[in-house]
Amino acid sequence: MIRVFIRSFTLMVISAFTGSVVVFVLLRSVGGDIATVMLGTRATQESLELLRETFGLNRSWVEQYVSWIGGVLTGNLGEAYSKQYVISTEIAQRLEPTLILTFGSLLISIPIALVVGLYSAMNFKRWRGASVDGIAQIGLAIPQFFLALVLVLIFAVRLGWLPATGYVSIFTDPVEALRSMVLPITTLSLGITAVFTRFVRTSMIEQMNEDYMRTAKAKGRTVRSAAIIHGLRNAAIPLVTTGALQIGALIAGSVVVENVFTIPGIGRLLLTSAVTREAITVQSLSLVILIIILTMNLFMDVLYGILDPRIRHKEARK
Amino acid sequence: MKKSLKLPVLIAVALSTALLSSSLAVAAPKPGEVGSTTLRASHPQKPTSWNYLQDGTSAFFVPTYLNILESLFETDSKGALKPLLATKLAVSKDGLTYTIDLRKATFHDGSEFTSADVVYSLEKNKTATNGLLSSPLAVTKSIKASGPSKVIVKLSRPSNSFREALGQPATMIAPSGYFESDNVGKKLIGTGPFSFGAFRQDIDLHLNRNAKYWGTKPFFKKVIHQFRDDEPATISALKTGQLDVVGMLFGAGVDQVKPFITDKKYQTFFWPSTSASYLFLNPKTTALKDIKVRKAIAHAINRKPIIDAAVGGYAEPGCLMVPTWTSPWNSNYCPYKFDVAKSKALLKDAGFADGLELDFPYLTLAEFPASFEVLSAQLAAVGITVKGRGQDIATWIAKVWATPTPEYDINHITNNAPLSTFGCKGTTTPYGYEALCDEKFESLIASSDSIVDPKKYVAAMKETANYVADQAWVIEIFSKNEPGIANAKLTGIAKARTSMEMDYRNIKWAK
Numbered sequence: 001m002i003r004v005f006i007r008s009f010t011l012m013v014i015s016a017f018t019g020s021v022v023v024f025v026l027l028r029s030v031g032g033d034i035a036t037v038m039l040g041t042r043a044t045q046e047s048l049e050l051l052r053e054t055f056g057l058n059r060s061w062v063e064q065y066v067s068w069i070g071g072v073l074t075g076n077l078g079e080a081y082s083k084q085y086v087i088s089t090e091i092a093q094r095l096e097p098t099l100i101l102t103f104g105s106l107l108i109s110i111p112i113a114l115v116v117g118l119y120s121a122m123n124f125k126r127w128r129g130a131s132v133d134g135i136a137q138i139g140l141a142i143p144q145f146f147l148a149l150v151l152v153l154i155f156a157v158r159l160g161w162l163p164a165t166g167y168v169s170i171f172t173d174p175v176e177a178l179r180s181m182v183l184p185i186t187t188l189s190l191g192i193t194a195v196f197t198r199f200v201r202t203s204m205i206e207q208m209n210e211d212y213m214r215t216a217k218a219k220g221r222t223v224r225s226a227a228i229i230h231g232l233r234n235a236a237i238p239l240v241t242t243g244a245l246q247i248g249a250l251i252a253g254s255v256v257v258e259n260v261f262t263i264p265g266i267g268r269l270l271l272t273s274a275v276t277r278e279a280i281t282v283q284s285l286s287l288v289i290l291i292i293i294l295t296m297n298l299f300m301d302v303l304y305g306i307l308d309p310r311i312r313h314k315e316a317r318k
Numbered sequence: 319m320k321k322s323l324k325l326p327v328l329i330a331v332a333l334s335t336a337l338l339s340s341s342l343a344v345a346a347p348k349p350g351e352v353g354s355t356t357l358r359a360s361h362p363q364k365p366t367s368w369n370y371l372q373d374g375t376s377a378f379f380v381p382t383y384l385n386i387l388e389s390l391f392e393t394d395s396k397g398a399l400k401p402l403l404a405t406k407l408a409v410s411k412d413g414l415t416y417t418i419d420l421r422k423a424t425f426h427d428g429s430e431f432t433s434a435d436v437v438y439s440l441e442k443n444k445t446a447t448n449g450l451l452s453s454p455l456a457v458t459k460s461i462k463a464s465g466p467s468k469v470i471v472k473l474s475r476p477s478n479s480f481r482e483a484l485g486q487p488a489t490m491i492a493p494s495g496y497f498e499s500d501n502v503g504k505k506l507i508g509t510g511p512f513s514f515g516a517f518r519q520d521i522d523l524h525l526n527r528n529a530k531y532w533g534t535k536p537f538f539k540k541v542i543h544q545f546r547d548d549e550p551a552t553i554s555a556l557k558t559g560q561l562d563v564v565g566m567l568f569g570a571g572v573d574q575v576k577p578f579i580t581d582k583k584y585q586t587f588f589w590p591s592t593s594a595s596y597l598f599l600n601p602k603t604t605a606l607k608d609i610k611v612r613k614a615i616a617h618a619i620n621r622k623p624i625i626d627a628a629v630g631g632y633a634e635p636g637c638l639m640v641p642t643w644t645s646p647w648n649s650n651y652c653p654y655k656f657d658v659a660k661s662k663a664l665l666k667d668a669g670f671a672d673g674l675e676l677d678f679p680y681l682t683l684a685e686f687p688a689s690f691e692v693l694s695a696q697l698a699a700v701g702i703t704v705k706g707r708g709q710d711i712a713t714w715i716a717k718v719w720a721t722p723t724p725e726y727d728i729n730h731i732t733n734n735a736p737l738s739t740f741g742c743k744g745t746t747t748p749y750g751y752e753a754l755c756d757e758k759f760e761s762l763i764a765s766s767d768s769i770v771d772p773k774k775y776v777a778a779m780k781e782t783a784n785y786v787a788d789q790a791w792v793i794e795i796f797s798k799n800e801p802g803i804a805n806a807k808l809t810g811i812a813k814a815r816t817s818m819e820m821d822y823r824n825i826k827w828a829k
Contacts, residue, residue: 032712042374043720047447082367083503
């Protein structure tokens with residue numbers, strides 16, 4: 001297990017560093033910077049140069065990167081160019097809604113996917129199973145911004161049950177917090193539920209043909225109980241990996257969802273910072289997101305080892 | 319009364335009194351209800367900075383100008399100067415000396431407003447990287463206090479731009495030492511009817527009523543100015559009662575304004591734009607150096623379909639580079655009206671009978687993607703093929719606007735740069751960066767700004783505007799009427815704007 005952890009951790013550090021370099025280079029390659037955004041159509045060559053000098057943007061890329069990563073390593077992400085906020089404080093404040101949104105979606109998606117995927121697998125030769133699969137396909141195809149607008153129109157504008165936009169902190173008013181997150185979590189979880197459902201379905205169909213399932217049935221178990229008691233556990237193991245891989249997709253989805261619902265999360269901050277070329281914020285935020293995803297992957301690697309003894313034994317033999 | 323009965327009776331009386339008083343007490347109106355002292359407004363743009371010496375974007379001025387920060391004068395709907403922090407203006411006959419009397423006022427930090435603050439602020443604004451502030455103040459030779467409530471400004475030459483800027487953000491006043499303090503970029507301090515309150519990055523800014531305001535205090539104790547760039551979501555928030563005022567829609571929300579015009583629960587308003595929306599052509603593109611080609615492009619433009627597609631029909635077509643609302647030199651002059659046959663003939667004359675291909679990188683925001691679609695179809699109809707590619711604002715400014723080596727042939731922008739900022743020494747593309755130095759135009763803009771006689775000035779500006787239209791390096795398409803929607807029970811929404819502001823000063827609930 002320790003070997004698994006050390007290997008995964010080393011890989012995580014290398015990936016985080018590589019990712020930070022990629023983001024840094026991409027940001028400077030797309031064209032424009034914070035000076036062009038601030039000055040807008042009133043920019044002159046002189047005023048642009050002056051502002052770039054003020055922000056240290058006229059230094060070489062290497063100097064800029066070293067200066068930023070040096071700050072990161074000492075725990076100081078710095079201040080936005082605009083001076084409107086301290087980056088670490090802003091990220092910390094925005095983690096709450098994003099974590100509620102992403103993990104809320106994950107927590108809802110997984111149980112639904114397990115039940116629906118299992119049902120679909122057990123009925124995969126019947127129309128019921130096929131129709132569940134068809135619905136999952138539709139769930140995959142609907143764009144999040146469109147789904148968000150439709151849900152808002154029905155549940156906020158027409159029925160008036162839920163707020164159309166905004167976020168209330170769980171520490172301020174838990175009931176309002178829940179109400180404000182129903183539509184965003186539903187929007188974000190639909191696509192991911194469809195992914196998980198199809199995954200569980202395929203995995204369960206494979207498990208149903210395994211020898212141990214036949215043994216279970218021979219011992220007197222019904223197809224349903226064999227599937228639930230024996231099949232589902234085995235089918236759920238790869239779901240752990242898929243779940244970890246989907247964290248990235250969830251955070252990417254949160255960019256869209258947070259923007260439509262005006263939720264002050266890190267997704268919205270990432271989008272507005274990228275548009276306004278707040279490079280340090282984008283770099284820092286990307287690094288934080290990268291570390292979250294990589295940590296989840298590390299956690300899942302370890303969990304995978306715990307759930308599947310074959311992995312542990314394979315590592316031990318090395 | 320028996321002693322044992324006293325306590326239960328006392329409790330019963332206390333409880334009934336509490337119940338009675340609570341039933342009689344009137345609950346304070348919630349936001350959105352008539353009488354509420356909180357106004358919730360939204361605008362699609364978010365300021366990139368709170369330092370106005372650096373930030374030249376309109377998003378900065380929307381919530382702050384006139385609400386938090388005040389200038390010496392403001393400009394009324396007819397373009398005249400109206401007292402604000404200044405009470406009186408006297409200009410010498412030669413147009414070189416401006417004597418400005420100031421009122422008594424207090425800054426949000428409690429300090430007194432004096433002439434020293436005006437001298438400090440104007441000197442700071444004059445050296446700002448933001449050209450909106452520094453350009454009109456460039457002609458000032460000296461700015462001196464004459465006692466605590468008078469300032470004398472001397473100019474190196476008479477300047478109409480300077481006079482007009484007195485009622486614009488160029489003369490916004492901050493307390494002395496503000497730009498050297500820790501507040502700069504984080505908190506604005508002005509003299510306006512609202513002070514700078516809580517700010518949540520890309521979410522909202524709270525404006526708190528200034529109890530010490532020198533003028534009529536606003537009705538609303540708090541204005542929550544929200545930054546919402548998803549316009550359909552903003553409209554939904556308005557419909558569900560989460561917003562009271564939605565200002566200046568310019569994207570996908572424009573198409574959703576129509577139903578609100580007839581809905582009695584709402585009022586719609588259309589702010590006459592302070593800017594012009596126009597095509598501009600690259601002087602470095604060989605084919606465009608021939609005026610016949612430029613005329614052909616101008617003749618190919620049918621303004622009405624562009625207005626309908628790009629801004630929901632809420633605009634006035636125009637051919638002069640002049641916003642339609644205040645400029646006295648505006649007119650119906652239109653040298654190259656829509657005429658496909660004439661356009662084709664001009665192209666043939668210029669040697670492009672087989673067609674012409676032009677590069678058209680367009681902005682991927684507001685009206686520009688939709689206008690690009692219609693423009694490319696109209697130009698194709700006369701034989702001009704445009705190669706379109708979307709660019710976000712930062713890329714566009716870096717590659718098209720603020721560069722001596724721009725990468726475009728034809729482009730579209732909506733801008734409130736006055737004609738005086740055109741000219742090859744200026745910064746407004748396509749003239750700026752010495753790209754287009756037309757002798758006649760240079761002499762027109764150089765001389766018109768110095769004309770002291772108002773009538774002669776208007777005549778000179780008219781000649782300049784017409785000359786710009788004739789040359790067709792810039793081809794105006796329209797002047798927008800920016801739509802907004804508000805709760806029908808609100809009154810006092812400004813009918814016009816001085817600059818780019820959303821003016822919250824006079825908004826209140828109707829009786």
